[in-house]
Amino acid sequence: MTAEIGEYAFLGEEFLTWLWFRCETRRGLFRMPDGTEVGVAIEDYLCLGGSSEHETENTLRNGLPTRAPEARAALLSGKRLARARLTFAEHDEQWSFVLHGATLDLASVRCPDVDHSDYVDDPAGEDCERISKFTRLTELVDGVYRQFLRERLREDYRSQTLDEMRRWAEAKNA
Amino acid sequence: MKPFRKSGSLTRFYLDGTIPDPSSDEFLTLLAGGRFRTIENAASEETSLGWVCPSDASGGSFAPDSIVLSRELVRLRFRRDKKKLPAQWLALYMEAELRNRPGRKVSAKERKEIKQDIAAKLCPRILPSIRLTDVVYEIRKRCITLFSTSQSAKEDCQKLFYDTFGCRLVEADPWETAFHLELPRDNLDYLERVAALPMFPDGGRQPELLADTDTDEAIEPESETAPWEVEA
Numbered sequence: 005m006t007a008e009i010g011e012y013a014f015l016g017e018e019f020l021t022w023l024w025f026r027c028e029t030r031r032g033l034f035r036m037p038d039g040t041e042v043g044v045a046i047e048d049y050l051c052l053g054g055s056s057e058h059e060t061e062n063t064l065r066n067g068l069p070t071r072a073p074e075a076r077a078a079l080l081s082g083k084r085l086a087r088a089r090l091t092f093a094e095h096d097e098q099w100s101f102v103l104h105g106a107t108l109d110l111a112s113v114r115c116p117d118v119d120h121s122d123y124v125d126d127p128a129g130e131d132c133e134r135i136s137k138f139t140r141l142t143e144l145v146d147g148v149y150r151q152f153l154r155e156r157l158r159e160d161y162r163s164q165t166l167d168e169m170r171r172w173a174e175a176k177n178a
Numbered sequence: 179m180k181p182f183r184k185s186g187s188l189t190r191f192y193l194d195g196t197i198p199d200p201s202s203d204e205f206l207t208l209l210a211g212g213r214f215r216t217i218e219n220a221a222s223e224e225t226s227l228g229w230v231c232p233s234d235a236s237g238g239s240f241a242p243d244s245i246v247l248s249r250e251l252v253r254l255r256f257r258r259d260k261k262k263l264p265a266q267w268l269a270l271y272m273e274a275e276l277r278n279r280p281g282r283k284v285s286a287k288e289r290k291e292i293k294q295d296i297a298a299k300l301c302p303r304i305l306p307s308i309r310l311t312d313v314v315y316e317i318r319k320r321c322i323t324l325f326s327t328s329q330s331a332k333e334d335c336q337k338l339f340y341d342t343f344g345c346r347l348v349e350a351d352p353w354e355t356a357f358h359l360e361l362p363r364d365n366l367d368y369l370e371r372v373a374a375l376p377m378f379p380d381g382g383r384q385p386e387l388l389a390d391t392d393t394d395e396a397i398e399p400e401s402e403t404a405p406w407e408v409e410a
Contacts, residue, residue: 012353014374019352021377082378107351109327111187118184127179132247134182135314138323139251142190149352150359157356157365157372166375173377 013106017053019152020085020105024070025169028176036147043093044148046070049102052078053086061086079173092144099141108149113141179233179244182253183312183325189332191322192358193315195345200252200317206240212342213237214257221301225260227334229342235310252315256338259306263297271296311335322347 024046026032032044050069053061062078069075085105089112092099097116104111115137123130155165198204214228214237230237232255233244247253275292276284284292312325313335324335336347348354356369 010351012351012372014352015356015372016352018375079377082376084377104327105352107189107327107349108355109187109189111327112185113188114185118181120181123181127181128243128247131182131253132251134184135247135251135253137184138188139314139316142188142321142323146355146359149355150361153356153359153361153365153369157361157368159368162375166377170377 010106014084015153015156016105016108017084017086018105018156019149020088020103021079022152022156022165022169023090023148024085024088025172028070029168029172034148034151036144037150040094042144042148043091045091045093047089047091047100049087049089050075050085051087052083054083059083076173076176079176092141094140094144097137099137099144101141103145108145110141110145113138115141186312186325187327189324189327190350190355191324191335191347192350192354193320193322193339193345194348195343197315197343197345200246200315201242206242206245208342209240209245209254212338213240214259217259217261217306219302220261220306221298223262223297223301225258226306227258227338228256229338230255230257230310232312235308250317252317254313254315256311256313256334258309258311258334260309261301261304261306263300263304267300268293268296271300321350 023032023044026034027044027046034042034044036042048066048069050064051061052064052075053059062074062083064072064075087102087104089100089102092101099113099115101113102111103109115134118130118133118137120130123133155161198208209229212229214230215226216237217224217226228237229240231240231244232253233241235255235257237257245253272289272292275296309331311331311334314323314325315321316323322335322339324331326332332349339345339347350358353369357366361369
Protein backbone atom coordinates (compact mmCIF):
# COMPACT_ATOMS: atom_id res chain seq x y z
CA MET A 5 0.00 0.00 0.00
CA THR A 6 2.95 2.33 -0.44
CA ALA A 7 3.47 4.55 -3.44
CA GLU A 8 6.22 6.84 -4.63
CA ILE A 9 5.48 10.49 -3.83
CA GLY A 10 3.76 12.04 -6.82
CA GLU A 11 3.20 8.70 -8.54
CA TYR A 12 -0.55 9.00 -8.01
CA ALA A 13 -0.75 12.77 -8.40
CA PHE A 14 -2.96 12.14 -11.42
CA LEU A 15 -5.76 10.94 -9.11
CA GLY A 16 -5.99 14.37 -7.47
CA GLU A 17 -5.83 16.15 -10.81
CA GLU A 18 -8.50 13.89 -12.28
CA PHE A 19 -10.55 14.65 -9.16
CA LEU A 20 -10.30 18.40 -9.77
CA THR A 21 -11.22 17.99 -13.43
CA TRP A 22 -14.21 15.82 -12.48
CA LEU A 23 -15.21 18.42 -9.89
CA TRP A 24 -15.21 21.09 -12.58
CA PHE A 25 -17.34 18.85 -14.80
CA ARG A 26 -19.78 18.15 -11.96
CA CYS A 27 -20.01 21.85 -11.06
CA GLU A 28 -21.01 22.72 -14.62
CA THR A 29 -23.28 19.80 -15.34
CA ARG A 30 -24.92 19.01 -11.99
CA ARG A 31 -24.84 22.34 -10.17
CA GLY A 32 -21.95 21.27 -7.93
CA LEU A 33 -24.08 19.88 -5.13
CA PHE A 34 -22.76 16.97 -3.08
CA ARG A 35 -24.34 15.07 -0.23
CA MET A 36 -21.90 14.24 2.58
CA PRO A 37 -21.91 10.92 4.48
CA ASP A 38 -23.49 12.76 7.46
CA GLY A 39 -26.41 13.88 5.26
CA THR A 40 -25.50 17.56 4.85
CA GLU A 41 -25.37 19.09 1.41
CA VAL A 42 -22.33 20.97 0.18
CA GLY A 43 -22.22 23.40 -2.69
CA VAL A 44 -19.00 23.63 -4.66
CA ALA A 45 -17.98 26.36 -7.10
CA ILE A 46 -14.83 26.86 -9.14
CA GLU A 47 -13.60 30.42 -8.69
CA ASP A 48 -11.25 32.76 -10.47
CA TYR A 49 -8.05 30.76 -10.55
CA LEU A 50 -7.36 27.68 -12.64
CA CYS A 51 -4.12 25.98 -13.50
CA LEU A 52 -4.23 23.27 -16.15
CA GLY A 53 -1.28 20.96 -16.47
CA GLY A 54 -0.11 18.07 -18.53
CA SER A 55 0.43 14.50 -17.57
CA SER A 56 4.17 15.12 -17.08
CA GLU A 57 5.84 17.80 -15.00
CA HIS A 58 7.82 18.94 -18.05
CA GLU A 59 4.70 19.99 -19.90
CA THR A 60 3.65 23.63 -20.01
CA GLU A 61 0.99 24.75 -17.54
CA ASN A 62 -1.80 27.15 -18.42
CA THR A 63 -2.74 29.49 -15.59
CA LEU A 64 -5.96 31.46 -15.91
CA ARG A 65 -6.83 34.16 -13.37
CA ASN A 66 -9.60 36.66 -12.78
CA GLY A 67 -12.91 36.99 -14.56
CA LEU A 68 -14.51 33.66 -15.42
CA PRO A 69 -11.60 31.40 -16.29
CA THR A 70 -13.82 28.32 -16.56
CA ARG A 71 -15.54 30.06 -19.48
CA ALA A 72 -12.31 31.10 -21.19
CA PRO A 73 -11.58 29.59 -24.60
CA GLU A 74 -8.07 28.83 -23.30
CA ALA A 75 -9.58 26.57 -20.64
CA ARG A 76 -11.47 24.57 -23.26
CA ALA A 77 -8.43 24.39 -25.50
CA ALA A 78 -6.30 23.11 -22.62
CA LEU A 79 -8.90 20.44 -21.76
CA LEU A 80 -9.15 19.36 -25.37
CA SER A 81 -5.39 19.11 -25.61
CA GLY A 82 -5.51 16.52 -22.82
CA LYS A 83 -4.60 18.69 -19.84
CA ARG A 84 -6.05 18.14 -16.39
CA LEU A 85 -6.91 20.67 -13.75
CA ALA A 86 -3.82 20.80 -11.54
CA ARG A 87 -4.90 23.57 -9.13
CA ALA A 88 -8.01 25.65 -8.69
CA ARG A 89 -9.53 28.14 -6.31
CA LEU A 90 -12.74 26.65 -4.96
CA THR A 91 -15.57 27.73 -2.73
CA PHE A 92 -17.27 25.16 -0.53
CA ALA A 93 -20.53 26.16 1.13
CA GLU A 94 -22.38 24.31 3.86
CA HIS A 95 -25.50 25.84 5.47
CA ASP A 96 -24.62 29.53 5.84
CA GLU A 97 -20.85 28.98 6.03
CA GLN A 98 -18.40 29.36 3.22
CA TRP A 99 -14.75 28.39 2.70
CA SER A 100 -12.50 29.64 -0.07
CA PHE A 101 -9.21 27.89 -0.86
CA VAL A 102 -6.86 26.68 -3.58
CA LEU A 103 -6.78 22.90 -3.90
CA HIS A 104 -3.58 21.35 -5.25
CA GLY A 105 -4.52 18.21 -7.11
CA ALA A 106 -1.16 16.46 -6.90
CA THR A 107 -0.88 16.68 -3.10
CA LEU A 108 -4.40 17.57 -1.95
CA ASP A 109 -2.78 20.46 -0.06
CA LEU A 110 -5.14 23.33 0.70
CA ALA A 111 -3.57 26.75 0.16
CA SER A 112 -4.81 30.26 0.95
CA VAL A 113 -7.73 28.90 2.95
CA ARG A 114 -10.23 31.47 4.22
CA CYS A 115 -12.54 30.06 6.86
CA PRO A 116 -15.94 31.34 7.98
CA ASP A 117 -15.76 33.93 10.74
CA VAL A 118 -15.93 33.03 14.40
CA ASP A 119 -17.50 35.70 16.60
CA HIS A 120 -14.79 36.72 19.08
CA SER A 121 -17.38 38.20 21.45
CA ASP A 122 -18.80 34.71 22.05
CA TYR A 123 -15.50 33.60 23.56
CA VAL A 124 -14.26 36.54 25.62
CA ASP A 125 -13.74 34.36 28.71
CA ASP A 126 -12.95 31.18 26.83
CA PRO A 127 -9.86 31.53 24.59
CA ALA A 128 -9.41 27.75 24.35
CA GLY A 129 -13.02 27.47 23.19
CA GLU A 130 -12.40 30.09 20.52
CA ASP A 131 -9.27 28.29 19.32
CA CYS A 132 -11.24 25.04 19.22
CA GLU A 133 -13.98 26.66 17.15
CA ARG A 134 -11.49 28.24 14.75
CA ILE A 135 -9.57 24.99 14.31
CA SER A 136 -12.86 23.15 13.80
CA LYS A 137 -13.54 25.35 10.77
CA PHE A 138 -10.35 24.04 9.17
CA THR A 139 -11.01 20.43 10.12
CA ARG A 140 -14.59 20.67 8.82
CA LEU A 141 -13.23 21.86 5.48
CA THR A 142 -10.92 18.86 5.29
CA GLU A 143 -13.91 16.60 6.03
CA LEU A 144 -15.89 18.22 3.22
CA VAL A 145 -13.01 17.87 0.76
CA ASP A 146 -12.61 14.22 1.79
CA GLY A 147 -16.35 13.67 1.38
CA VAL A 148 -16.36 15.01 -2.18
CA TYR A 149 -13.11 13.19 -3.02
CA ARG A 150 -14.72 9.98 -1.78
CA GLN A 151 -17.64 10.50 -4.15
CA PHE A 152 -15.19 10.95 -7.01
CA LEU A 153 -13.32 7.78 -6.06
CA ARG A 154 -16.58 5.79 -5.84
CA GLU A 155 -17.10 6.66 -9.51
CA ARG A 156 -13.48 6.62 -10.65
CA LEU A 157 -12.63 3.24 -9.16
CA ARG A 158 -15.28 1.39 -11.14
CA GLU A 159 -14.72 -0.69 -14.23
CA ASP A 160 -17.26 1.34 -16.23
CA TYR A 161 -15.79 4.77 -15.40
CA ARG A 162 -14.15 5.04 -18.80
CA SER A 163 -17.25 4.15 -20.78
CA GLN A 164 -19.64 6.22 -18.67
CA THR A 165 -18.28 9.21 -16.73
CA LEU A 166 -15.19 9.81 -18.85
CA ASP A 167 -17.22 9.69 -22.06
CA GLU A 168 -19.63 12.20 -20.56
CA MET A 169 -16.71 14.41 -19.54
CA ARG A 170 -15.30 14.29 -23.06
CA ARG A 171 -18.61 15.40 -24.51
CA TRP A 172 -18.80 18.16 -21.91
CA ALA A 173 -15.30 19.43 -22.78
CA GLU A 174 -16.06 19.35 -26.50
CA ALA A 175 -19.33 21.20 -26.06
CA LYS A 176 -17.90 23.84 -23.66
CA ASN A 177 -18.50 27.38 -25.00
CA ALA A 178 -19.04 25.92 -28.45
CA MET B 179 -2.12 34.74 23.34
CA LYS B 180 -3.59 35.60 19.95
CA PRO B 181 -6.58 33.51 18.84
CA PHE B 182 -5.93 30.81 16.28
CA ARG B 183 -5.73 32.04 12.69
CA LYS B 184 -8.74 32.06 10.37
CA SER B 185 -6.79 31.76 7.14
CA GLY B 186 -3.69 29.97 5.92
CA SER B 187 -2.43 26.97 4.02
CA LEU B 188 -2.37 23.40 5.22
CA THR B 189 -1.06 19.93 4.58
CA ARG B 190 -2.40 16.79 6.19
CA PHE B 191 -0.63 13.68 7.41
CA TYR B 192 -1.77 10.35 8.77
CA LEU B 193 -0.12 9.11 11.91
CA ASP B 194 1.77 5.84 11.66
CA GLY B 195 2.63 4.87 15.24
CA THR B 196 1.40 5.63 18.72
CA ILE B 197 1.43 8.92 20.57
CA PRO B 198 0.83 8.89 24.33
CA ASP B 199 -2.41 10.38 25.65
CA PRO B 200 -1.93 14.15 25.18
CA SER B 201 -3.28 14.87 28.67
CA SER B 202 -0.69 12.57 30.25
CA ASP B 203 2.59 13.62 31.85
CA GLU B 204 4.39 11.31 29.45
CA PHE B 205 3.20 13.34 26.47
CA LEU B 206 4.38 16.62 27.99
CA THR B 207 7.70 15.06 29.00
CA LEU B 208 8.32 13.87 25.44
CA LEU B 209 7.33 17.26 24.07
CA ALA B 210 9.70 19.00 26.47
CA GLY B 211 12.44 16.58 25.40
CA GLY B 212 12.08 17.86 21.84
CA ARG B 213 11.75 21.49 22.87
CA PHE B 214 13.25 24.35 20.97
CA ARG B 215 16.67 25.49 22.10
CA THR B 216 17.76 29.02 21.32
CA ILE B 217 20.73 29.87 19.11
CA GLU B 218 20.49 33.58 19.79
CA ASN B 219 24.09 33.77 21.01
CA ALA B 220 25.59 31.10 18.75
CA ALA B 221 28.95 32.02 17.27
CA SER B 222 28.43 30.28 13.94
CA GLU B 223 25.81 29.88 11.24
CA GLU B 224 23.36 27.23 12.38
CA THR B 225 19.71 26.24 12.70
CA SER B 226 17.61 25.02 15.60
CA LEU B 227 14.32 23.16 15.43
CA GLY B 228 12.02 22.16 18.27
CA TRP B 229 8.61 22.31 19.93
CA VAL B 230 7.34 25.42 21.65
CA CYS B 231 4.10 26.03 23.49
CA PRO B 232 1.47 28.02 21.54
CA SER B 233 1.40 30.45 24.49
CA ASP B 234 5.19 30.67 24.92
CA ALA B 235 7.45 30.73 21.87
CA SER B 236 10.64 30.37 23.93
CA GLY B 237 10.37 26.61 24.33
CA GLY B 238 10.85 27.00 28.07
CA SER B 239 7.46 25.75 29.22
CA PHE B 240 4.52 23.70 28.00
CA ALA B 241 1.15 24.66 29.45
CA PRO B 242 -1.33 21.78 29.04
CA ASP B 243 -4.24 24.26 28.84
CA SER B 244 -2.97 25.83 25.64
CA ILE B 245 -2.03 22.47 24.09
CA VAL B 246 -4.91 20.12 24.83
CA LEU B 247 -7.94 22.07 23.60
CA SER B 248 -10.48 19.29 23.90
CA ARG B 249 -10.69 15.51 24.06
CA GLU B 250 -10.36 15.58 20.29
CA LEU B 251 -8.00 18.45 19.44
CA VAL B 252 -4.38 19.07 20.38
CA ARG B 253 -2.66 22.24 19.32
CA LEU B 254 1.10 22.13 18.84
CA ARG B 255 3.63 24.57 17.47
CA PHE B 256 7.22 24.21 16.38
CA ARG B 257 9.90 26.79 15.87
CA ARG B 258 12.82 26.85 13.48
CA ASP B 259 15.48 29.51 13.94
CA LYS B 260 18.20 30.02 11.40
CA LYS B 261 21.28 32.11 11.91
CA LYS B 262 22.88 33.09 8.64
CA LEU B 263 25.59 35.62 7.97
CA PRO B 264 24.24 38.24 5.55
CA ALA B 265 26.22 37.96 2.31
CA GLN B 266 26.63 41.71 1.92
CA TRP B 267 28.11 42.15 5.41
CA LEU B 268 30.47 39.27 4.74
CA ALA B 269 31.55 40.84 1.44
CA LEU B 270 32.18 44.24 3.10
CA TYR B 271 34.32 42.74 5.86
CA MET B 272 36.13 40.55 3.36
CA GLU B 273 36.98 43.53 1.16
CA ALA B 274 38.30 45.46 4.15
CA GLU B 275 40.41 42.50 5.23
CA LEU B 276 41.90 42.07 1.75
CA ARG B 277 42.71 45.78 1.54
CA ASN B 278 44.93 45.28 4.56
CA ARG B 279 47.01 42.76 2.62
CA PRO B 280 48.07 44.72 -0.46
CA GLY B 281 50.46 43.47 -3.08
CA ARG B 282 50.07 39.76 -2.60
CA LYS B 283 47.67 37.18 -3.84
CA VAL B 284 45.51 35.58 -1.18
CA SER B 285 45.13 31.85 -1.58
CA ALA B 286 41.76 30.06 -1.45
CA LYS B 287 42.75 28.52 1.88
CA GLU B 288 43.53 31.93 3.33
CA ARG B 289 40.23 33.31 2.03
CA LYS B 290 38.40 30.49 3.76
CA GLU B 291 40.20 31.24 7.03
CA ILE B 292 39.42 34.94 6.73
CA LYS B 293 35.76 34.09 6.13
CA GLN B 294 35.70 31.89 9.22
CA ASP B 295 37.26 34.65 11.33
CA ILE B 296 34.72 37.18 10.09
CA ALA B 297 31.85 34.75 10.78
CA ALA B 298 33.13 34.14 14.31
CA LYS B 299 33.28 37.90 14.87
CA LEU B 300 29.87 38.75 13.39
CA CYS B 301 27.66 35.75 14.20
CA PRO B 302 27.18 36.50 17.91
CA ARG B 303 25.81 39.92 16.87
CA ILE B 304 23.31 38.52 14.36
CA LEU B 305 19.80 37.57 15.44
CA PRO B 306 18.43 34.43 13.84
CA SER B 307 15.35 34.42 11.63
CA ILE B 308 12.34 32.81 13.32
CA ARG B 309 9.65 30.60 11.79
CA LEU B 310 6.73 29.40 13.91
CA THR B 311 4.48 26.72 12.45
CA ASP B 312 1.18 25.50 13.89
CA VAL B 313 0.22 21.85 14.01
CA VAL B 314 -3.10 20.30 15.01
CA TYR B 315 -3.43 16.68 16.09
CA GLU B 316 -6.92 15.16 15.78
CA ILE B 317 -6.80 12.32 18.26
CA ARG B 318 -9.72 10.20 17.05
CA LYS B 319 -8.88 10.54 13.36
CA ARG B 320 -5.14 10.05 14.00
CA CYS B 321 -4.62 12.92 11.63
CA ILE B 322 -2.04 15.71 11.79
CA THR B 323 -2.69 19.05 10.12
CA LEU B 324 0.36 21.19 9.43
CA PHE B 325 -0.42 24.83 8.77
CA SER B 326 2.04 25.22 5.94
CA THR B 327 2.55 23.74 2.49
CA SER B 328 6.28 24.40 2.24
CA GLN B 329 8.43 21.34 1.68
CA SER B 330 10.88 22.32 4.42
CA ALA B 331 8.06 22.73 6.97
CA LYS B 332 6.68 19.31 5.98
CA GLU B 333 10.10 17.74 6.50
CA ASP B 334 10.57 19.55 9.82
CA CYS B 335 7.20 18.30 11.05
CA GLN B 336 7.92 14.72 10.02
CA LYS B 337 11.34 14.85 11.68
CA LEU B 338 9.97 16.28 14.93
CA PHE B 339 7.23 13.66 15.22
CA TYR B 340 9.73 10.91 14.54
CA ASP B 341 12.36 12.24 16.94
CA THR B 342 9.87 13.10 19.69
CA PHE B 343 7.30 10.31 19.57
CA GLY B 344 8.92 7.73 17.29
CA CYS B 345 5.95 8.14 14.88
CA ARG B 346 6.06 8.38 11.14
CA LEU B 347 3.83 10.93 9.40
CA VAL B 348 2.48 9.80 6.04
CA GLU B 349 1.46 12.63 3.74
CA ALA B 350 -2.25 12.58 2.90
CA ASP B 351 -1.76 12.67 -0.87
CA PRO B 352 -4.46 11.43 -3.28
CA TRP B 353 -3.30 7.83 -2.91
CA GLU B 354 -2.98 7.66 0.89
CA THR B 355 -6.19 9.60 1.39
CA ALA B 356 -8.08 7.08 -0.73
CA PHE B 357 -7.19 4.37 1.78
CA HIS B 358 -8.58 6.41 4.67
CA LEU B 359 -12.04 7.07 3.22
CA GLU B 360 -13.67 3.74 4.03
CA LEU B 361 -14.21 2.87 0.40
CA PRO B 362 -15.91 -0.41 -0.47
CA ARG B 363 -13.68 -3.42 -1.06
CA ASP B 364 -14.15 -3.44 -4.86
CA ASN B 365 -13.04 0.21 -5.07
CA LEU B 366 -9.93 -0.54 -3.02
CA ASP B 367 -9.10 -3.54 -5.20
CA TYR B 368 -9.36 -1.32 -8.26
CA LEU B 369 -7.23 1.37 -6.57
CA GLU B 370 -4.30 -1.06 -6.41
CA ARG B 371 -4.17 -1.18 -10.21
CA VAL B 372 -5.50 2.27 -11.11
CA ALA B 373 -3.68 4.15 -13.88
CA ALA B 374 -4.06 7.64 -15.27
CA LEU B 375 -6.87 8.08 -17.78
CA PRO B 376 -6.25 10.97 -20.15
CA MET B 377 -9.33 13.02 -21.06
CA PHE B 378 -8.38 12.61 -24.69
CA PRO B 379 -5.96 9.87 -25.67
CA ASP B 380 -2.94 10.44 -27.92
CA GLY B 381 -2.22 13.93 -26.62
CA GLY B 382 -5.63 15.44 -27.12
CA ARG B 383 -8.00 16.37 -29.90
CA GLN B 384 -6.79 17.09 -33.40
CA PRO B 385 -6.13 20.73 -34.35
CA GLU B 386 -8.91 20.79 -36.94
CA LEU B 387 -11.41 19.96 -34.20
CA LEU B 388 -9.97 22.65 -31.96
CA ALA B 389 -10.28 25.21 -34.70
CA ASP B 390 -14.07 25.12 -34.92
CA THR B 391 -14.49 26.76 -31.51
CA ASP B 392 -16.34 29.96 -32.35
CA THR B 393 -18.57 29.69 -35.33
CA ASP B 394 -20.63 32.79 -34.61
CA GLU B 395 -18.06 35.12 -36.02
CA ALA B 396 -16.46 34.03 -39.22
CA ILE B 397 -12.79 34.92 -39.29
CA GLU B 398 -11.96 37.06 -42.28
CA PRO B 399 -9.10 35.71 -44.36
CA GLU B 400 -6.03 37.87 -43.92
CA SER B 401 -5.79 40.52 -46.56
CA GLU B 402 -2.60 40.59 -48.56
CA THR B 403 -2.64 44.35 -48.17
CA ALA B 404 -1.72 45.84 -44.83
CA PRO B 405 -4.44 48.07 -43.30
CA TRP B 406 -2.34 51.21 -43.65
CA GLU B 407 -1.74 50.55 -47.34
CA VAL B 408 -4.31 52.01 -49.68
CA GLU B 409 -5.33 49.66 -52.39
CA ALA B 410 -5.13 51.14 -55.81
